[in-house]
Amino acid sequence: MLKVLPEQISNLIAAGEVVQRPASVVKELMENAVDAGATRIQVIVNDAGRTLIQVLDNGCGMSREEAQLSFQRHATSKISTAEDLHHILTYGFRGEALASVAACAEVTMITRREGDETAAELQVSESRVNSVREVSAPKGTNIAVRNLFYNVPARRKFLKSDNTEMRQIVMEFTKVAITRREVEFKLIHNSKVLFNLAAVANLKQRIVQIEGMAAAKDLVDVNVKTSVVSIWGYAGNPLLAKKSQQNQYLFVNGRYFRSALFNKAILKAYDKLLPEGLLPSYYLFFEVNPEETDVNIHPAKTEVKFENESVIFNILNCAVKEAIGVGAFMPGINFEQEGVPELPAIDANLMKHRASLRPPQVDYNPLFNPFDEEKSFHSESKSYLADFGAPGVAHAERVSPVERVAPVESLLPVESIAPVEESPNIVIGGRYIVTALKSGLAVINVARARERIMYERYLKSMEQSVPAVQESLFPQTLDLTASAFRLLTENDAVVRRIGFDLRPFGDNCIVIYGIPALFADEKMDMAAVVDDIIDELGNSGELGGENEGEEALAERLFSEFKERLAARMSGRIGALPQGCLHSFDTRMIVESLFACENPYVTPSGKSCVQMITVEELEKRFNF
Ligand code: ADP
Protein backbone atom coordinates (compact mmCIF):
# COMPACT_ATOMS: atom_id res chain seq x y z
CA MET A 1 0.00 0.00 0.00
CA LEU A 2 1.38 3.36 -1.00
CA LYS A 3 1.03 6.21 1.50
CA VAL A 4 2.64 9.45 2.52
CA LEU A 5 4.75 9.04 5.63
CA PRO A 6 3.60 10.95 8.70
CA GLU A 7 5.67 14.07 9.20
CA GLN A 8 7.33 12.80 12.36
CA ILE A 9 8.68 9.76 10.51
CA SER A 10 9.94 11.69 7.51
CA ASN A 11 11.60 14.13 9.92
CA LEU A 12 13.30 11.24 11.66
CA ILE A 13 14.61 9.96 8.36
CA ALA A 14 15.96 13.40 7.51
CA ALA A 15 17.44 13.64 11.00
CA GLY A 16 19.42 10.50 10.31
CA GLU A 17 21.36 12.38 7.66
CA VAL A 18 22.22 15.38 9.75
CA VAL A 19 22.38 13.93 13.26
CA GLN A 20 24.47 10.80 13.33
CA ARG A 21 25.89 11.16 16.80
CA PRO A 22 26.22 13.74 19.57
CA ALA A 23 29.15 15.37 17.78
CA SER A 24 26.86 16.24 14.84
CA VAL A 25 24.59 18.16 17.20
CA VAL A 26 27.57 20.00 18.69
CA LYS A 27 28.71 20.92 15.20
CA GLU A 28 25.32 22.19 14.01
CA LEU A 29 24.62 24.19 17.16
CA MET A 30 28.08 25.75 17.25
CA GLU A 31 27.79 26.68 13.59
CA ASN A 32 24.43 28.30 14.22
CA ALA A 33 25.95 30.33 17.04
CA VAL A 34 28.79 31.47 14.79
CA ASP A 35 26.32 32.30 12.01
CA ALA A 36 24.40 34.39 14.56
CA GLY A 37 27.50 36.54 14.99
CA ALA A 38 28.32 35.38 18.51
CA THR A 39 31.67 36.42 19.96
CA ARG A 40 31.40 34.01 22.86
CA ILE A 41 30.22 30.42 22.59
CA GLN A 42 29.99 27.92 25.40
CA VAL A 43 29.34 24.22 24.86
CA ILE A 44 28.23 22.08 27.78
CA VAL A 45 28.06 18.33 27.39
CA ASN A 46 27.08 15.59 29.84
CA ASP A 47 27.76 11.89 29.34
CA ALA A 48 29.48 12.47 26.02
CA GLY A 49 26.34 14.17 24.78
CA ARG A 50 23.92 11.34 25.49
CA THR A 51 21.99 13.19 28.18
CA LEU A 52 22.81 16.83 27.45
CA ILE A 53 24.30 19.03 24.74
CA GLN A 54 23.87 22.71 25.46
CA VAL A 55 25.20 25.63 23.46
CA LEU A 56 25.02 29.20 24.75
CA ASP A 57 25.87 32.16 22.58
CA ASN A 58 25.75 35.94 22.67
CA GLY A 59 24.70 36.23 19.03
CA CYS A 60 21.78 38.02 17.44
CA GLY A 61 19.04 35.84 18.97
CA MET A 62 15.55 35.38 17.52
CA SER A 63 12.10 36.80 17.97
CA ARG A 64 9.44 34.52 19.39
CA GLU A 65 8.06 33.86 15.89
CA GLU A 66 11.45 33.21 14.36
CA ALA A 67 12.28 30.83 17.18
CA GLN A 68 9.14 28.82 16.54
CA LEU A 69 9.79 28.77 12.82
CA SER A 70 13.43 27.74 13.23
CA PHE A 71 12.41 24.16 14.09
CA GLN A 72 10.55 23.68 10.82
CA ARG A 73 12.30 21.91 8.01
CA HIS A 74 13.79 24.19 5.39
CA ALA A 75 13.36 27.18 7.66
CA THR A 76 16.44 29.29 7.21
CA SER A 77 17.27 32.96 7.38
CA LYS A 78 20.46 32.48 5.42
CA ILE A 79 19.37 32.18 1.81
CA SER A 80 16.28 33.16 -0.05
CA THR A 81 17.01 32.65 -3.74
CA ALA A 82 18.73 29.93 -5.74
CA GLU A 83 21.28 32.53 -6.74
CA ASP A 84 22.30 32.91 -3.06
CA LEU A 85 23.51 29.33 -3.09
CA HIS A 86 26.59 30.51 -4.91
CA HIS A 87 27.59 33.12 -2.36
CA ILE A 88 27.17 31.35 0.93
CA LEU A 89 29.20 32.94 3.67
CA THR A 90 27.43 31.26 6.59
CA TYR A 91 27.87 27.69 7.73
CA GLY A 92 24.18 26.84 7.51
CA PHE A 93 21.81 27.37 4.62
CA ARG A 94 19.70 24.24 4.42
CA GLY A 95 17.42 24.92 7.35
CA GLU A 96 17.58 21.29 8.36
CA ALA A 97 19.63 21.11 11.52
CA LEU A 98 17.21 22.34 14.15
CA ALA A 99 14.34 20.40 12.56
CA SER A 100 16.44 17.25 12.59
CA VAL A 101 17.53 17.71 16.18
CA ALA A 102 13.95 18.39 17.25
CA ALA A 103 12.89 15.10 15.67
CA CYS A 104 15.17 12.95 17.80
CA ALA A 105 15.72 14.73 21.12
CA GLU A 106 14.03 16.93 23.72
CA VAL A 107 14.97 20.53 23.08
CA THR A 108 14.69 23.68 25.14
CA MET A 109 15.57 26.98 23.49
CA ILE A 110 15.78 30.35 25.20
CA THR A 111 16.52 33.25 22.88
CA ARG A 112 16.44 37.03 22.95
CA ARG A 113 17.28 39.70 20.42
CA GLU A 114 19.17 42.82 21.41
CA GLY A 115 16.20 45.18 21.40
CA ASP A 116 13.58 42.81 22.84
CA GLU A 117 12.56 43.14 26.47
CA THR A 118 11.92 39.49 27.11
CA ALA A 119 13.29 36.25 25.83
CA ALA A 120 11.22 33.39 24.43
CA GLU A 121 11.53 29.92 25.92
CA LEU A 122 10.40 27.00 23.75
CA GLN A 123 9.98 23.36 24.67
CA VAL A 124 10.23 21.10 21.62
CA SER A 125 10.04 17.35 21.13
CA GLU A 126 8.97 14.95 18.38
CA SER A 127 9.20 17.84 15.90
CA ARG A 128 6.55 19.81 17.80
CA VAL A 129 6.83 23.06 19.70
CA ASN A 130 5.00 22.08 22.90
CA SER A 131 5.16 25.34 24.78
CA VAL A 132 6.34 28.92 24.38
CA ARG A 133 6.62 31.38 27.25
CA GLU A 134 8.29 34.65 28.09
CA VAL A 135 11.31 34.57 30.34
CA SER A 136 14.11 36.92 31.12
CA ALA A 137 17.49 36.01 29.70
CA PRO A 138 20.59 37.68 28.33
CA LYS A 139 20.86 38.56 24.66
CA GLY A 140 21.61 35.55 22.49
CA THR A 141 20.52 31.95 22.30
CA ASN A 142 20.74 29.12 24.78
CA ILE A 143 19.73 25.79 23.35
CA ALA A 144 19.72 22.54 25.34
CA VAL A 145 19.34 19.17 23.64
CA ARG A 146 18.47 16.37 26.06
CA ASN A 147 18.27 12.59 25.70
CA LEU A 148 19.43 12.38 22.13
CA PHE A 149 17.87 9.48 20.18
CA TYR A 150 15.48 8.71 23.05
CA ASN A 151 13.01 7.72 20.33
CA VAL A 152 15.49 6.02 17.98
CA PRO A 153 16.81 2.98 19.88
CA ALA A 154 18.79 1.74 16.89
CA ARG A 155 20.84 4.95 16.78
CA ARG A 156 21.21 5.01 20.53
CA LYS A 157 22.62 1.50 20.60
CA PHE A 158 24.93 2.37 17.75
CA LEU A 159 26.74 5.02 19.79
CA LYS A 160 30.28 4.15 20.77
CA SER A 161 32.00 4.45 24.14
CA ASP A 162 31.94 7.81 25.91
CA ASN A 163 35.60 8.25 25.04
CA THR A 164 35.00 7.78 21.35
CA GLU A 165 31.95 10.03 21.24
CA MET A 166 33.79 12.65 23.25
CA ARG A 167 36.75 12.52 20.88
CA GLN A 168 34.36 13.24 18.01
CA ILE A 169 32.84 16.13 19.92
CA VAL A 170 36.27 17.62 20.61
CA MET A 171 37.10 17.27 16.92
CA GLU A 172 33.99 19.18 15.85
CA PHE A 173 34.60 21.77 18.54
CA THR A 174 38.19 22.17 17.35
CA LYS A 175 37.22 22.62 13.72
CA VAL A 176 34.93 25.51 14.52
CA ALA A 177 37.38 27.03 17.02
CA ILE A 178 40.19 26.92 14.48
CA THR A 179 38.08 28.61 11.83
CA ARG A 180 36.88 31.41 14.12
CA ARG A 181 39.91 32.66 15.99
CA GLU A 182 38.15 35.91 16.89
CA VAL A 183 35.50 34.07 18.90
CA GLU A 184 35.84 32.89 22.50
CA PHE A 185 35.01 29.20 22.96
CA LYS A 186 34.57 27.01 25.99
CA LEU A 187 33.87 23.28 26.17
CA ILE A 188 32.73 21.64 29.40
CA HIS A 189 32.18 17.90 29.85
CA ASN A 190 30.54 16.56 33.03
CA SER A 191 31.33 19.88 34.75
CA LYS A 192 34.99 19.70 33.74
CA VAL A 193 36.39 22.47 31.56
CA LEU A 194 38.15 20.82 28.64
CA PHE A 195 38.88 23.91 26.57
CA ASN A 196 38.73 27.58 27.36
CA LEU A 197 39.86 29.53 24.36
CA ALA A 198 40.07 33.29 24.52
CA ALA A 199 39.76 35.13 21.23
CA VAL A 200 43.15 35.30 19.52
CA ALA A 201 44.60 37.17 16.61
CA ASN A 202 45.96 34.37 14.53
CA LEU A 203 45.83 30.70 13.69
CA LYS A 204 49.08 29.77 15.35
CA GLN A 205 47.90 31.12 18.67
CA ARG A 206 44.72 29.12 18.39
CA ILE A 207 46.68 25.97 17.63
CA VAL A 208 48.80 26.65 20.72
CA GLN A 209 45.66 27.05 22.82
CA ILE A 210 44.34 23.73 21.61
CA GLU A 211 47.44 21.61 21.15
CA GLY A 212 49.91 23.24 23.51
CA MET A 213 53.20 25.01 22.88
CA ALA A 214 55.01 21.99 21.54
CA ALA A 215 52.67 21.61 18.58
CA ALA A 216 53.27 25.14 17.38
CA LYS A 217 56.98 24.63 17.29
CA ASP A 218 56.46 21.72 14.94
CA LEU A 219 54.67 23.80 12.33
CA VAL A 220 56.04 25.66 9.35
CA ASP A 221 54.26 28.36 7.37
CA VAL A 222 52.54 27.55 4.13
CA ASN A 223 51.66 30.53 2.03
CA VAL A 224 50.94 30.73 -1.66
CA LYS A 225 48.77 33.05 -3.73
CA THR A 226 47.72 32.34 -7.28
CA SER A 227 44.86 33.52 -9.42
CA VAL A 228 43.12 30.18 -8.86
CA VAL A 229 43.59 29.70 -5.15
CA SER A 230 45.34 31.11 -2.12
CA ILE A 231 46.55 28.58 0.39
CA TRP A 232 47.87 29.51 3.78
CA GLY A 233 48.30 27.92 7.16
CA TYR A 234 50.71 25.45 8.66
CA ALA A 235 52.19 22.08 7.92
CA GLY A 236 54.09 19.83 10.27
CA ASN A 237 57.85 19.98 10.24
CA PRO A 238 58.89 16.55 8.92
CA LEU A 239 61.92 16.51 11.16
CA LEU A 240 59.80 16.71 14.26
CA ALA A 241 57.00 14.33 13.39
CA LYS A 242 56.66 11.79 16.16
CA LYS A 243 53.07 10.73 16.57
CA SER A 244 51.21 8.60 14.11
CA GLN A 245 47.90 10.29 14.96
CA GLN A 246 48.06 13.79 13.62
CA ASN A 247 45.80 16.74 13.17
CA GLN A 248 44.84 17.16 9.58
CA TYR A 249 42.52 20.02 8.79
CA LEU A 250 41.54 21.56 5.48
CA PHE A 251 39.27 24.57 5.19
CA VAL A 252 37.87 26.24 2.15
CA ASN A 253 36.62 29.81 2.52
CA GLY A 254 36.44 29.18 6.25
CA ARG A 255 34.59 25.90 6.01
CA TYR A 256 36.11 22.59 7.08
CA PHE A 257 36.22 19.97 4.37
CA ARG A 258 37.69 16.58 3.69
CA SER A 259 39.55 15.71 0.54
CA ALA A 260 41.35 12.48 -0.19
CA LEU A 261 42.83 14.13 -3.26
CA PHE A 262 44.32 17.13 -1.44
CA ASN A 263 45.51 14.89 1.38
CA LYS A 264 47.42 13.00 -1.26
CA ALA A 265 48.95 16.19 -2.63
CA ILE A 266 50.23 16.96 0.85
CA LEU A 267 51.55 13.48 1.57
CA LYS A 268 53.33 13.55 -1.77
CA ALA A 269 55.17 16.66 -0.69
CA TYR A 270 56.49 14.78 2.33
CA ASP A 271 57.64 11.91 0.16
CA LYS A 272 60.49 10.08 1.92
CA LEU A 273 60.90 12.85 4.48
CA LEU A 274 58.74 11.17 7.08
CA PRO A 275 59.66 7.98 8.84
CA GLU A 276 57.34 5.18 7.88
CA GLY A 277 53.99 5.12 9.63
CA LEU A 278 54.02 8.80 10.53
CA LEU A 279 51.61 11.28 9.04
CA PRO A 280 52.06 15.03 8.87
CA SER A 281 49.86 17.49 10.73
CA TYR A 282 48.39 20.28 8.70
CA TYR A 283 46.05 23.18 9.10
CA LEU A 284 45.49 24.64 5.66
CA PHE A 285 43.09 27.31 4.54
CA PHE A 286 42.08 27.59 0.90
CA GLU A 287 40.57 30.79 -0.41
CA VAL A 288 38.85 30.39 -3.76
CA ASN A 289 36.16 32.18 -5.63
CA PRO A 290 32.99 30.73 -4.03
CA GLU A 291 31.53 30.34 -7.48
CA GLU A 292 34.22 27.80 -8.26
CA THR A 293 33.22 25.45 -5.46
CA ASP A 294 30.13 23.50 -4.60
CA VAL A 295 29.55 22.72 -0.94
CA ASN A 296 26.12 21.40 -1.61
CA ILE A 297 27.08 17.87 -2.55
CA HIS A 298 27.25 16.43 0.96
CA PRO A 299 24.57 16.66 3.66
CA ALA A 300 27.06 17.44 6.41
CA LYS A 301 28.78 19.74 3.91
CA THR A 302 32.18 18.17 4.50
CA GLU A 303 32.88 17.40 0.88
CA VAL A 304 33.45 20.22 -1.50
CA LYS A 305 33.73 20.17 -5.24
CA PHE A 306 36.41 22.39 -6.78
CA GLU A 307 36.42 23.46 -10.38
CA ASN A 308 40.20 23.49 -10.78
CA GLU A 309 40.97 20.43 -8.75
CA SER A 310 44.08 19.25 -10.56
CA VAL A 311 45.62 22.71 -10.76
CA ILE A 312 45.01 23.21 -7.05
CA PHE A 313 46.51 19.77 -6.42
CA ASN A 314 49.78 20.92 -7.95
CA ILE A 315 49.82 24.30 -6.30
CA LEU A 316 49.15 22.67 -2.94
CA ASN A 317 51.85 20.09 -3.47
CA CYS A 318 54.39 22.79 -4.36
CA ALA A 319 53.39 25.08 -1.53
CA VAL A 320 53.83 22.34 1.06
CA LYS A 321 57.14 21.22 -0.43
CA GLU A 322 58.27 24.78 -0.31
CA ALA A 323 57.22 25.19 3.29
CA ILE A 324 58.91 22.09 4.59
CA GLY A 325 62.10 22.87 2.73
CA VAL A 326 61.97 20.41 -0.12
CA GLY A 327 62.12 23.39 -2.42
CA ALA A 328 63.74 26.28 -0.68
CA PHE A 329 63.16 28.34 -3.81
CA MET A 330 60.25 28.52 -6.10
CA PRO A 331 61.00 28.44 -9.81
CA GLY A 332 61.45 31.80 -11.35
CA ILE A 333 64.42 33.10 -9.42
CA ASN A 334 67.14 34.11 -11.84
CA PHE A 335 70.76 33.56 -11.09
CA GLU A 336 72.78 36.22 -12.71
CA GLN A 337 76.27 34.92 -12.04
CA GLU A 338 77.78 32.96 -14.83
CA GLY A 339 78.39 29.36 -14.07
CA VAL A 340 75.54 29.17 -11.62
CA PRO A 341 72.97 27.03 -13.34
CA GLU A 342 69.22 27.65 -13.26
CA LEU A 343 67.57 25.96 -10.34
CA PRO A 344 65.66 22.87 -11.29
CA ALA A 345 61.93 23.31 -11.49
CA ILE A 346 60.16 21.81 -8.53
CA ASP A 347 57.24 20.23 -10.25
CA ALA A 348 56.95 19.58 -13.91
CA ASN A 349 53.19 19.47 -13.63
CA LEU A 350 53.00 22.92 -12.19
CA MET A 351 55.21 24.18 -14.94
CA LYS A 352 52.76 22.85 -17.48
CA HIS A 353 50.08 24.97 -15.94
CA ARG A 354 52.15 28.08 -15.77
CA ALA A 355 51.07 29.21 -19.18
CA SER A 356 47.55 29.64 -17.91
CA LEU A 357 48.45 30.71 -14.40
CA ARG A 358 50.26 33.48 -12.69
CA PRO A 359 53.17 31.79 -10.99
CA PRO A 360 52.60 31.25 -7.30
CA GLN A 361 53.75 34.22 -5.26
CA VAL A 362 55.31 32.58 -2.32
CA ASP A 363 55.39 34.69 0.77
CA TYR A 364 57.72 32.59 2.82
CA ASN A 365 60.62 33.49 4.92
CA PRO A 366 63.73 31.39 4.56
CA LEU A 367 65.17 32.70 7.79
CA PHE A 368 62.06 32.06 9.81
CA ASN A 369 62.94 29.63 12.52
CA PRO A 370 59.93 27.89 14.03
CA PHE A 371 62.02 27.14 17.09
CA ASP A 372 62.26 30.82 17.93
CA GLU A 373 58.59 31.21 18.62
CA GLU A 374 58.58 30.34 22.29
CA LYS A 375 58.69 33.90 23.51
CA SER A 376 56.10 35.46 21.31
CA PHE A 377 53.49 32.86 22.16
CA HIS A 378 54.23 32.52 25.81
CA SER A 379 51.36 34.74 26.83
CA GLU A 380 48.82 32.72 24.88
CA SER A 381 49.57 29.52 26.68
CA LYS A 382 48.32 31.24 29.78
CA SER A 383 45.05 32.23 28.20
CA TYR A 384 44.32 28.56 27.84
CA LEU A 385 43.79 28.49 31.57
CA ALA A 386 41.96 31.79 31.83
CA ASP A 387 38.35 31.67 32.91
CA PHE A 388 35.68 31.99 30.32
CA GLY A 389 34.61 35.56 30.40
CA ALA A 390 37.75 36.74 32.14
CA PRO A 391 39.24 39.86 30.63
CA GLY A 392 41.16 39.09 27.45
CA VAL A 393 44.64 37.80 27.99
CA ALA A 394 47.36 39.45 25.97
CA HIS A 395 46.50 38.97 22.31
CA ALA A 396 49.55 39.26 20.18
CA GLU A 397 49.13 40.98 16.87
CA ARG A 398 48.99 38.78 13.84
CA VAL A 399 52.57 38.61 12.78
CA SER A 400 53.23 38.08 9.14
CA PRO A 401 55.94 35.61 8.23
CA VAL A 402 58.09 38.40 6.87
CA GLU A 403 57.95 40.40 10.05
CA ARG A 404 59.06 37.42 12.04
CA VAL A 405 62.41 37.35 10.28
CA ALA A 406 65.43 37.25 12.53
CA PRO A 407 67.53 40.38 12.17
CA VAL A 408 69.81 39.98 9.21
CA GLU A 409 72.86 40.79 11.33
CA SER A 410 72.50 37.55 13.17
CA LEU A 411 73.38 35.75 10.00
CA LEU A 412 75.68 38.14 8.23
CA PRO A 413 78.20 39.99 10.39
CA VAL A 414 78.20 43.55 9.09
CA GLU A 415 81.98 43.60 8.58
CA SER A 416 81.79 40.68 6.16
CA ILE A 417 79.40 42.35 3.78
CA ALA A 418 82.07 43.73 1.50
CA PRO A 419 81.83 44.54 -2.16
CA VAL A 420 82.68 41.52 -4.23
CA GLU A 421 84.66 42.01 -7.41
CA GLU A 422 86.42 38.89 -8.62
CA SER A 423 84.43 36.23 -6.93
CA PRO A 424 80.73 36.40 -6.29
CA ASN A 425 81.13 34.17 -3.23
CA ILE A 426 82.09 35.18 0.29
CA VAL A 427 82.77 32.82 3.14
CA ILE A 428 81.54 33.78 6.56
CA GLY A 429 82.04 32.10 9.88
CA GLY A 430 84.11 29.51 8.07
CA ARG A 431 80.92 27.58 7.49
CA TYR A 432 78.70 29.60 5.19
CA ILE A 433 79.06 30.77 1.64
CA VAL A 434 77.13 33.82 0.60
CA THR A 435 76.53 34.03 -3.09
CA ALA A 436 74.85 36.81 -5.00
CA LEU A 437 71.73 36.15 -6.99
CA LYS A 438 70.01 38.46 -9.36
CA SER A 439 67.02 38.50 -7.10
CA GLY A 440 68.79 38.48 -3.78
CA LEU A 441 71.38 36.41 -2.07
CA ALA A 442 71.78 32.82 -1.01
CA VAL A 443 73.52 31.58 2.11
CA ILE A 444 74.83 28.07 1.76
CA ASN A 445 75.63 25.85 4.70
CA VAL A 446 78.87 24.29 3.51
CA ALA A 447 78.75 21.08 5.52
CA ARG A 448 75.19 20.36 4.52
CA ALA A 449 75.79 21.31 0.91
CA ARG A 450 78.69 18.87 0.76
CA GLU A 451 76.51 16.19 2.27
CA ARG A 452 73.93 16.68 -0.48
CA ILE A 453 76.58 16.82 -3.21
CA MET A 454 78.33 13.63 -2.07
CA TYR A 455 75.02 11.85 -1.69
CA GLU A 456 73.96 12.57 -5.24
CA ARG A 457 77.40 11.87 -6.71
CA TYR A 458 77.67 8.56 -4.96
CA LEU A 459 74.21 7.51 -6.12
CA LYS A 460 75.05 8.61 -9.65
CA SER A 461 78.26 6.63 -9.63
CA MET A 462 76.23 3.51 -8.87
CA GLU A 463 73.62 4.15 -11.55
CA GLN A 464 75.32 2.65 -14.58
CA SER A 465 78.08 0.51 -13.18
CA VAL A 466 80.09 0.04 -10.04
CA PRO A 467 81.76 3.13 -8.63
CA ALA A 468 85.50 3.51 -9.01
CA VAL A 469 87.31 1.91 -6.09
CA GLN A 470 90.30 3.50 -4.41
CA GLU A 471 92.59 0.80 -3.06
CA SER A 472 94.09 1.59 0.28
CA LEU A 473 97.82 1.67 0.94
CA PHE A 474 97.31 0.66 4.52
CA PRO A 475 94.35 -1.72 4.64
CA GLN A 476 92.44 -1.53 7.88
CA THR A 477 91.42 -4.68 9.77
CA LEU A 478 88.07 -4.92 11.56
CA ASP A 479 86.76 -7.43 14.06
CA LEU A 480 83.05 -8.16 13.68
CA THR A 481 80.36 -10.15 15.37
CA ALA A 482 79.64 -13.51 13.81
CA SER A 483 76.30 -12.34 12.39
CA ALA A 484 77.77 -9.15 10.95
CA PHE A 485 80.57 -11.11 9.39
CA ARG A 486 78.05 -13.53 7.86
CA LEU A 487 75.92 -10.68 6.48
CA LEU A 488 78.94 -9.12 4.78
CA THR A 489 80.29 -12.32 3.27
CA GLU A 490 76.86 -13.51 2.10
CA ASN A 491 76.34 -10.15 0.38
CA ASP A 492 79.77 -10.04 -1.14
CA ALA A 493 78.38 -9.11 -4.58
CA VAL A 494 76.33 -6.26 -3.16
CA VAL A 495 79.34 -4.91 -1.30
CA ARG A 496 81.30 -4.84 -4.55
CA ARG A 497 78.46 -3.10 -6.37
CA ILE A 498 78.64 -0.19 -3.94
CA GLY A 499 82.35 0.31 -4.48
CA PHE A 500 83.86 -1.46 -1.46
CA ASP A 501 86.58 -4.05 -1.45
CA LEU A 502 86.19 -5.93 1.83
CA ARG A 503 87.85 -9.30 2.26
CA PRO A 504 87.44 -11.92 4.96
CA PHE A 505 90.53 -12.43 7.07
CA GLY A 506 90.22 -15.33 9.47
CA ASP A 507 87.46 -15.70 12.05
CA ASN A 508 84.87 -12.91 11.97
CA CYS A 509 87.46 -10.47 10.77
CA ILE A 510 87.59 -8.42 7.56
CA VAL A 511 90.08 -6.14 5.90
CA ILE A 512 89.06 -2.90 4.17
CA TYR A 513 91.12 -3.01 0.97
CA GLY A 514 89.24 -0.39 -0.97
CA ILE A 515 86.50 2.23 -0.67
CA PRO A 516 84.61 4.28 -3.29
CA ALA A 517 87.14 6.69 -4.78
CA LEU A 518 84.68 9.51 -4.32
CA PHE A 519 85.17 9.33 -0.57
CA ALA A 520 88.92 8.69 -0.65
CA ASP A 521 89.87 12.21 0.39
CA GLU A 522 87.30 12.52 3.12
CA LYS A 523 88.17 12.05 6.73
CA MET A 524 85.72 9.33 7.49
CA ASP A 525 85.56 6.74 10.20
CA MET A 526 85.66 3.67 7.98
CA ALA A 527 84.77 1.29 10.78
CA ALA A 528 81.57 3.28 11.27
CA VAL A 529 80.90 3.16 7.54
CA VAL A 530 81.26 -0.63 7.53
CA ASP A 531 78.83 -0.71 10.47
CA ASP A 532 76.41 1.33 8.34
CA ILE A 533 76.74 -1.19 5.54
CA ILE A 534 76.09 -4.10 7.90
CA ASP A 535 73.17 -2.30 9.45
CA GLU A 536 71.55 -1.51 6.12
CA LEU A 537 72.17 -5.00 4.81
CA GLY A 538 70.35 -6.27 7.86
CA ASN A 539 67.45 -3.90 7.14
CA SER A 540 67.18 -4.84 3.52
CA GLY A 541 65.72 -8.29 3.11
CA GLU A 542 66.90 -10.49 0.24
CA LEU A 543 69.14 -8.32 -1.93
CA GLY A 544 70.60 -11.09 -4.01
CA GLY A 545 67.50 -12.80 -5.42
CA GLU A 546 68.76 -15.00 -8.25
CA ASN A 547 65.62 -16.85 -9.21
CA GLU A 548 63.55 -15.53 -12.02
CA GLY A 549 60.89 -13.08 -10.87
CA GLU A 550 62.88 -12.26 -7.77
CA GLU A 551 65.19 -10.08 -9.76
CA ALA A 552 62.90 -7.10 -9.99
CA LEU A 553 62.27 -7.21 -6.26
CA ALA A 554 65.95 -7.59 -5.52
CA GLU A 555 66.69 -4.62 -7.77
CA ARG A 556 64.16 -2.50 -5.95
CA LEU A 557 65.51 -3.54 -2.57
CA PHE A 558 69.02 -2.81 -3.75
CA SER A 559 68.04 0.62 -4.96
CA GLU A 560 66.48 1.44 -1.58
CA PHE A 561 69.53 0.05 0.17
CA LYS A 562 71.79 2.27 -1.94
CA GLU A 563 69.83 5.37 -1.07
CA ARG A 564 69.83 4.70 2.63
CA LEU A 565 73.51 3.86 2.64
CA ALA A 566 74.42 6.89 0.53
CA ALA A 567 72.53 9.10 2.98
CA ARG A 568 74.36 7.63 5.96
CA MET A 569 77.77 7.79 4.30
CA SER A 570 77.41 11.37 3.12
CA GLY A 571 76.41 12.24 6.68
CA ARG A 572 79.82 10.96 7.82
CA ILE A 573 82.07 13.01 5.57
CA GLY A 574 82.76 15.54 8.29
CA ALA A 575 83.50 19.23 8.01
CA LEU A 576 86.32 20.70 5.98
CA PRO A 577 89.12 21.94 8.23
CA GLN A 578 88.54 25.55 9.34
CA GLY A 579 89.90 28.17 7.03
CA CYS A 580 90.46 25.93 4.06
CA LEU A 581 87.65 27.26 1.90
CA HIS A 582 89.43 28.92 -0.98
CA SER A 583 87.62 30.70 -3.73
CA PHE A 584 88.15 27.68 -5.95
CA ASP A 585 86.42 25.40 -3.40
CA THR A 586 83.59 27.78 -2.78
CA ARG A 587 82.86 28.08 -6.48
CA MET A 588 82.90 24.30 -6.80
CA ILE A 589 80.53 23.94 -3.88
CA VAL A 590 78.09 26.53 -5.18
CA GLU A 591 78.13 25.06 -8.66
CA SER A 592 77.91 21.46 -7.55
CA LEU A 593 75.12 22.19 -5.13
CA PHE A 594 72.99 23.92 -7.72
CA ALA A 595 73.71 21.10 -10.14
CA CYS A 596 72.11 18.70 -7.68
CA GLU A 597 68.68 17.33 -8.34
CA ASN A 598 67.57 18.62 -4.97
CA PRO A 599 69.92 21.34 -3.77
CA TYR A 600 67.66 22.40 -0.95
CA VAL A 601 68.00 19.81 1.75
CA THR A 602 70.39 17.14 2.98
CA PRO A 603 69.30 13.53 2.49
CA SER A 604 67.97 13.68 6.05
CA GLY A 605 65.93 16.77 5.25
CA LYS A 606 68.00 19.56 6.80
CA SER A 607 68.11 22.81 4.92
CA CYS A 608 71.28 23.37 2.83
CA VAL A 609 70.58 26.86 1.64
CA GLN A 610 68.67 29.91 2.77
CA MET A 611 67.92 32.90 0.68
CA ILE A 612 66.98 36.50 1.04
CA THR A 613 65.23 38.12 -1.85
CA VAL A 614 65.63 41.74 -2.83
CA GLU A 615 61.97 42.14 -1.99
CA GLU A 616 62.61 41.03 1.55
CA LEU A 617 65.60 43.29 1.91
CA GLU A 618 63.39 46.14 0.87
CA LYS A 619 60.84 45.19 3.49
CA ARG A 620 63.53 45.06 6.14
CA PHE A 621 64.79 48.52 5.29
CA ASN A 622 61.29 49.87 5.28
CA PHE A 623 60.83 50.29 9.01
P1 ADP B 1 20.44 26.76 8.83
O1 ADP B 1 21.57 27.02 9.78
O2 ADP B 1 20.85 25.86 7.72
O3 ADP B 1 19.78 28.02 8.37
P2 ADP B 1 19.18 25.56 11.11
O4 ADP B 1 18.12 24.55 11.23
O5 ADP B 1 20.50 25.22 11.69
O6 ADP B 1 19.33 25.92 9.59
O7 ADP B 1 18.67 26.90 11.75
C1 ADP B 1 17.46 27.47 11.28
C2 ADP B 1 17.44 28.95 11.50
O8 ADP B 1 17.32 29.24 12.89
C3 ADP B 1 18.69 29.68 11.08
O9 ADP B 1 18.64 30.02 9.71
C4 ADP B 1 18.68 30.90 11.97
O10 ADP B 1 17.89 31.92 11.40
C5 ADP B 1 17.99 30.42 13.22
N1 ADP B 1 18.95 30.08 14.29
C6 ADP B 1 19.38 28.85 14.61
N2 ADP B 1 20.25 28.88 15.65
C7 ADP B 1 20.39 30.19 15.98
C8 ADP B 1 21.15 30.89 16.97
N3 ADP B 1 21.97 30.24 17.81
N4 ADP B 1 21.02 32.24 17.02
C9 ADP B 1 20.23 32.90 16.17
N5 ADP B 1 19.50 32.29 15.21
C10 ADP B 1 19.55 30.96 15.11
Ligand code: MG
Ligand atom coordinates in the same frame (compact mmCIF):
# COMPACT_ATOMS: atom_id res chain seq x y z
MG1 MG C 1 22.48 25.64 10.97
